[in-house]
Amino acid sequence: MSSVKHTMFAAQALSQADMFKALLGSVRLPTSLGDYRPELSAPEGESTGGGKQSVQHIKLLPAQGAGPTLVMGSMDAKVKTAELRSFDGFCQMVDLRFKGAGPRPAGEPYEALVTKIVGFFNSQAVAVTMKGLEAPAAPEGAAPQVPERLATPVPRNRLALALGVALGVSAGVVVALILS
Structure with a gap:
């Protein structure tokens, strides 16, 4: 029986995905369209290109049946950093993607899940940052808006x-x- 050999970064990423699943795979996030479960994506192949493809997505998958996959953040195994969407940032992403008809969680359960995920990453010595709301995209053909603090000459x-x-x-x- 042959076993698959992974490179160092791929093995590390796979190990973290397995630990994430073991610790958080049973957690459920109730949304307007049913329960979702968190997952840290595993590397696709035997190698991450020496860590060049070391970003793993922190996803929410439907706990039962079919439904859209939602990305709530990412983790870079090589540099040991993670970025998670805040509740407002997550809801903004869902609303933009699904035109207001997507699976929205309530604030408290989402924040409780984020706290558990941050605890997992802290135990792995991964620095976590939170990503809030994003500025809305300018309409097509419109001039890009420059923030006032950058528009005034120094x-x-x-x-x-x-x-x-x-x-x-x-x-x-x-x-x-x-x-x-």
């Missing part, structure tokens, strides 16, 4: 610039005199 301190140039030129002249 004032330049001309005295500091002139002094820096003068000191640079002076240092260059001194070095040239010493070397000649």
Whole structure:
């Protein structure tokens, strides 16, 4: 009987996916369209390309029957970081994807699931960040909106610039005199 050999990063990712399933696979998240269960995706092949394809998705799958898969975040096994959608960010994604008719969880159960997932990643020494609401996309053909703080020009301190140039030129002249 032959066994599949995985590279270091692929084996690590597979191990984390298996642990995630063992610890959180029985958790259920009630939504408007039925219960969902969390899953950390496993690598597709024997290799992650030396860690270049080390991102694993944190998904919500229908607990029973068919339904859409929802992505609530991702984890990069190589750099040991994870990003999870906040409740508002998750609901925004569901509303955009399903035009308001998708499986929406209630806030408390979603936050409880996030807390369990964060606990899992903390036990694996994976740093977790939360992703909130995303800015809505500009309509087609519209000019991109620049945040006001970026649209205003940054004032330049001309005295500091002139002094820096003068000191640079002076240092260059001194070095040239010493070397000649």
